[in-house]
Amino acid sequence: MANSRDMGNPQQGMSEQQYLAQLKSTFMQMPNDIPLYMFVQKGKEDMFVQANRQIVRAFRELTNKIAFKEFSLDHELAKKWNVTHSPTLLVAPERFSIRWLGAPLGEEGRTFLETLLLVGMNQSHLNEEARKVLRKIDSPRDVKVFVSPTCPYCPQQALNGVQAAVEMPDMINLEIVDIQCNPDLAEKYSAHSVPQTYANDILVGQGAQSQEIFCLSLQKLEPQSVFIPDVDAELVENDLVIVGGGPAGLTAGIYAVRSGLNSAIVEREALGGQVATTPIVENYTGFTQVGGKTLVDIMVSHALQYTTIFQGEEVLDIQPGDPVVVQTSRRKFHTRAVLLATGAVHRHLGVPGEKRLSGKGVSYCSTCDGPIFVGKKVIMVGGGNSAVTEALHLHHMGVDVTLVHRRDKLRAQDYLIQNLKDAGIPVLWNTEVQEIRGENKVQEVLLLNNQTDETSTLATDGVFMAIGYSPAVELAQKLGLQLTPDGFIKHDRHRTGIPGIYTAGDVEGGYKQIVTAAGQGAEASMVLFEDLLNPYWMQKKEAS
Ligand code: NAP
Numbered sequence: 001m002a003n004s005r006d007m008g009n010p011q012q013g014m015s016e017q018q019y020l021a022q023l024k025s026t027f028m029q030m031p032n033d034i035p036l037y038m039f040v041q042k043g044k045e046d047m048f049v050q051a052n053r054q055i056v057r058a059f060r061e062l063t064n065k066i067a068f069k070e071f072s073l074d075h076e077l078a079k080k081w082n083v084t085h086s087p088t089l090l091v092a093p094e095r096f097s098i099r100w101l102g103a104p105l106g107e108e109g110r111t112f113l114e115t116l117l118l119v120g121m122n123q124s125h126l127n128e129e130a131r132k133v134l135r136k137i138d139s140p141r142d143v144k145v146f147v148s149p150t151c152p153y154c155p156q157q158a159l160n161g162v163q164a165a166v167e168m169p170d171m172i173n174l175e176i177v178d179i180q181c182n183p184d185l186a187e188k189y190s191a192h193s194v195p196q197t198y199a200n201d202i203l204v205g206q207g208a209q210s211q212e213i214f215c216l217s218l219q220k221l222e223p224q225s226v227f228i229p230d231v232d233a234e235l236v237e238n239d240l241v242i243v244g245g246g247p248a249g250l251t252a253g254i255y256a257v258r259s260g261l262n263s264a265i266v267e268r269e270a271l272g273g274q275v276a277t278t279p280i281v282e283n284y285t286g287f288t289q290v291g292g293k294t295l296v297d298i299m300v301s302h303a304l305q306y307t308t309i310f311q312g313e314e315v316l317d318i319q320p321g322d323p324v325v326v327q328t329s330r331r332k333f334h335t336r337a338v339l340l341a342t343g344a345v346h347r348h349l350g351v352p353g354e355k356r357l358s359g360k361g362v363s364y365c366s367t368c369d370g371p372i373f374v375g376k377k378v379i380m381v382g383g384g385n386s387a388v389t390e391a392l393h394l395h396h397m398g399v400d401v402t403l404v405h406r407r408d409k410l411r412a413q414d415y416l417i418q419n420l421k422d423a424g425i426p427v428l429w430n431t432e433v434q435e436i437r438g439e440n441k442v443q444e445v446l447l448l449n450n451q452t453d454e455t456s457t458l459a460t461d462g463v464f465m466a467i468g469y470s471p472a473v474e475l476a477q478k479l480g481l482q483l484t485p486d487g488f489i490k491h492d493r494h495r496t497g498i499p500g501i502y503t504a505g506d507v508e509g510g511y512k513q514i515v516t517a518a519g520q521g522a523e524a525s526m527v528l529f530e531d532l533l534n535p536y537w538m539q540k541k542e543a544s
Pocket of ligand 1: 281282283348349381382383384385386387389406407410411466467468469511512513
């Protein structure tokens with residue numbers, strides 16, 4: 001059977017009906033039943049309680065292996081399993097220590113499905129390297145992964161926790177904490193951005209981690225950023241490795257496979273790149289208005305009809321040649337071409353307090369972290385399309401947001417500016433954030449009016465930033481590729497200058513729209529397909 005991480009989406013060439021049929025059959029073959037126990041405080045029938053009932057009902061339509069029982073929070077079983085929050089959903093508590101505090105809503109639905117499959121199969125599906133690290137843990141770890149339903153990075157991290165808990169049931173006690181349902185816990189842990197992971201009350205991860213890094217962070221009880229595998233990786237031979245699973249990479253995958261190239265996409269973070277965290281997209285042809293994550297899901301399903309996607313895996317090194325050798329954190333590819341579609345990373349302000357309070361009120365993702373600030377006061381820094389789109393998103397969510405822009409004119413499209421005015425969102429013009437202050441969480445910002453040189457403080461619960469992106473050129477630099485003066489990969493029709501190495505999307509510059517990134521991906525695949533049939537580097541050799 002496929003890895004449970006692959007089961008959250010329909011597989012290659014599969015319709016939705018076929019996917020559901022496969023799920024049913026997978027559930028049927030599972031050796032174990034899955035008891036689910038929900039604990040609810042008497043008289044507290046909130047939306048999370050109702051959501052749990054609905055979600056469980058939907059899954060029980062797929063399988064009779066799920067047994068569901070409800071208990072009051074003062075039931076003796078609550079004491080036995082130390083349940084204190086309402087609602088809490090326990091998954092097979094006699095065998096594992098896995099619980100949801102809240103409900104697996106939105107993005108977490110995927111995690112929940114994968115949890116049911118892993119628990120039913122009694123298999124963690126962790127890779128061997130991660131497993132080896134986990135086995136070194138010799139005392140229990142109480143793990144809390146804070147998530148929100150709209151966070152596209154959260155399922156990966158929550159699933160890491162589930163896999164660890166299934167692999168080491170005696171050592172890993174997992175709580176997946178929905179911050180919207182549990183603001184008290186979010187406050188206690190100063191978890192003001194998601195995903196955020198604690199083990200034995202120590203912060204071990206901000207953001208989504210790979211399986212190996214997650215396990216290493218649990219073992220060491222401090223956040224890790226580097227994992228070096230100590231065995232020879234699996235070898236895969238194919239025609240094309242695409243680095244990056246945003247619109248450029250996904251589209252390139254579709255075009256490459258349709259041309260007959262055996263291709264794989266490798267993405268270290270969430271699929272979809274920046275689009276995954278864009279609240280609403282209104283200018284991608286064919287969609288008048290679509291949520292960024294919904295658009296990503298559609299693109300990923302489409303890409304999976306053709307190409308393999310290795311998500312949560314990092315490309316560590318690329319050695320050009322024939323074959324090109326690509327070393328990832330899990331395997332080695334011998335391939336004919338590599339397409340760098342590594343996108344861009346969000347910029348930082350670089351002011352005092354920003355780094356220290358990151359995740360504690362400083363946020364770069366309104367889609368992920370917005371729900372924590374409902375009813376609270378925040379600022380959004382920036383004046384481009386992203387800042388305005390995200391300020392509108394926060395406003396509509398019920399957050400009291402003020403836009404802070406360093407000039408007297410916005411860079412955003414007129415249409416968005418009009419929406420901003422219509423929503424009545426206040427704007428502080430000619431204003432720069434000089435410092436972000438607060439002890440354990442953001443409390444105020446120091447502002448400078450760059451026209452009058454006056455400084456002032458503004459009390460705020462959060463500082464959101466959307467001040468543009470820098471191209472992600474780490475691998476390109478390692479390869480010694482030339483960059484433009486603006487820092488993008490220099491290219492000629494997506495050819496980088498090194499035979500077999502190509503580029504597409506935001507990392508090569510251009511208009512940085514979803515539709516143009518997808519176009520760049522398609523074009524790059526067609527160029528490299530033609531080159532592989534008729535290599536330009538061989539022609540050059542023959543000519544000389
Ligand atoms: P952007 O267009 O580069 O805008 C960045 C904004 O941040 C600018 O207003 C800039 O101010 C401000 N800024 C930059 N550095 C700053 C600093 N150190 N301190 C304070 N402010 C700073 O970035 P973006 O809005 O993320 O958009 C990126 C790309 O994606 C663009 O091509 C955009 O069109 C596209 N996009 C499109 C849509 C859409 O079409 N709906 C949505 C999102 C993004 P100045 O104006 O003074 O330079």
